Amino acid sequence: MDQCRRTLEQHNWNIEAAVQDRLNEQEGVPSVFNPPPSRPLQVNTADHRVYSYIVSRPQPRGLLGWGYYLIMLPFRFTYYTLLDIFRFALRFIRPDPRARVTDPVGDVVSFIHSFEEKYGRSHPVFYQGTYSQALNDAKRELRYLLVYLHGDDHQDTDEFCRSTLCTEEVVTFLNTRMLFWACSTSKPEGYRVSQALRENTYPFLAIIMLKDRKMTVVGRLEGVIQPEDLINQLTFIIDANQTYLMSERLEREERNQTQVLRQQQDEAYLASLRADQEKERKKREELEQRKQEEEKVRQSALAEERRRRTLEEEKERKSECLPPEPPADDPESVKIVFKLPNDTRVERRFLFGQSLTVIHDFLFSLKETPEKFQIVTNFPRRVLPCLPTEEQSNPPTLKEAGLSRSEVLFVQDLTDD
Numbered sequence: 201m202d203q204c205r206r207t208l209e210q211h212n213w214n215i216e217a218a219v220q221d222r223l224n225e226q227e228g229v230p231s232v233f234n235p236p237p238s239r240p241l242q243v244n245t246a247d248h249r250v251y252s253y254i255v256s257r258p259q260p261r262g263l264l265g266w267g268y269y270l271i272m273l274p275f276r277f278t279y280y281t282l283l284d285i286f287r288f289a290l291r292f293i294r295p296d297p298r299a300r301v302t303d304p305v306g307d308v309v310s311f312i313h314s315f316e317e318k319y320g321r322s323h324p325v326f327y328q329g330t331y332s333q334a335l336n337d338a339k340r341e342l343r344y345l346l347v348y349l350h351g352d353d354h355q356d357t358d359e360f361c362r363s364t365l366c367t368e369e370v371v372t373f374l375n376t377r378m379l380f381w382a383c384s385t386s387k388p389e390g391y392r393v394s395q396a397l398r399e400n401t402y403p404f405l406a407i408i409m410l411k412d413r414k415m416t417v418v419g420r421l422e423g424v425i426q427p428e429d430l431i432n433q434l435t436f437i438i439d440a441n442q443t444y445l446m447s448e449r450l451e452r453e454e455r456n457q458t459q460v461l462r463q464q465q466d467e468a469y470l471a472s473l474r475a476d477q478e479k480e481r482k483k484r485e486e487l488e489q490r491k492q493e494e495e496k497v498r499q500s501a502l503a504e505e506r507r508r509r510t511l512e513e514e515k516e517r518k519s520e521c522l523p524p525e526p527p528a529d530d531p532e533s534v535k536i537v538f539k540l541p542n543d544t545r546v547e548r549r550f551l552f553g554q555s556l557t558v559i560h561d562f563l564f565s566l567k568e569t570p571e572k573f574q575i576v577t578n579f580p581r582r583v584l585p586c587l588p589t590e591e592q593s594n595p596p597t598l599k600e601a602g603l604s605r606s607e608v609l610f611v612q613d614l615t616d617d
Contacts, residue, residue: 253420255423309328311384344378352384364425364427407421526549533549538610557595573615576611
């Protein structure tokens with residue numbers, strides 16, 4: 201429970217992020233809360249053979265469309281120029297908070313929640329982990345990884361998500377063919393990935409795979425793309441790079457076979473070595489076991505002797521501390537006959553004002569009395585509270601216990617219990 205609580209606290213009590221992070225750790229992926237030393241994302245983006253497909257915005261149509269475009273052009277130019285100048289100046293005053301990644305899993309999970317709130321739950325299965333973890337899984341499983349960078353403020357983002365990304369055919373295609381990782385560039389994790397992939401416009405999609413033993417961007421899709429066109433472009437990229445994955449699978453199989461062969465040879469050698477070692481080990485174990493048994497018997501005898509001496513000393517101490525027996529004619533005296541478990545009888549007088557602890561100490565001091573016992577009345581049958589408890593720190597007196605001037609009490613052996 202303590203470990204679960206610490207994990208949830210690390211994830212700000214976000215159970216989905218906590219579960220995903222724990223699953224990633226079990227699969228051998230480093231936890232985002234115990235990351236390796238910071239280093240650039242290991243993705244090859246310098247390959248000149250990267251397939252790039254850019255969909256431009258449609259040009260204005262008709263006289264009215266061109267007129268509106270020319271009228272709004274100065275305003276758009278002025279707005280975006282002033283906005284860029286403002287952002288550039290703001291960087292000198294306050295550094296971009298997106299440059300510091302503190303909770304990458306939280307960034308991804310937060311984007312997924314906001315995406316579902318706006319576009320619904322019918323969408324491709326998002327990878328709920330960091331970009332680095334998605335790369336590691338794609339590399340380990342030899343699968344394609346499709347990265348989607350979401351531009352919140354871009355004018356084409358809403359149309360792409362509703363008309364393309366969330367359509368049934370695109371969802372089915374992505375869920376069956378590749379891993380899908382997405383994040384908003386307004387989040388630190390998404391901003392870091394955008395700096396690594398260097399997108400030009402939004403919506404932006406990049407398909408990454410293991411190529412020449414490096415995770416490499418093999419396709420870039422930018423702009424608003426229709427569902428059928430998106431599936432065709434992704435299929436083309438997959439078919440064009442399928443030989444690389446097949447080659448990597450063959451290399452892995454060869455490496456695995458070589459490792460299996462070496463392992464079998466090592467196991468055959470170790471089997472004979474273990475047989476000899478097993479014989480020697482059994483001899484040592486038998487000798488050691490005999491020594492341990494002898495030592496155990498000796499220690500048991502010593503422990504029993506110490507226990508017996510301690511018990512005798514305790515009985516003597518209790519006997520010496522007993523108050524003197526009152527005379528028979530004392531009006532406050534109580535005559536008690538004790539029946540011991542071995543059928544012997546012991547008789548002694550006590551005072552009404554004395555605690556029941558005195559009775560217990562008297563019986564404990566007798567050699568015939570068992571080590572553990574309790575004192576029971578005959579009728580009505582009840583156990584006398586002779587020892588302090590949490591509820592009653594001071595046992596009652598004989599008078600408070602309801603004893604008469606002459607009593608017969610039974611000593612019950614509790615040693616077995």
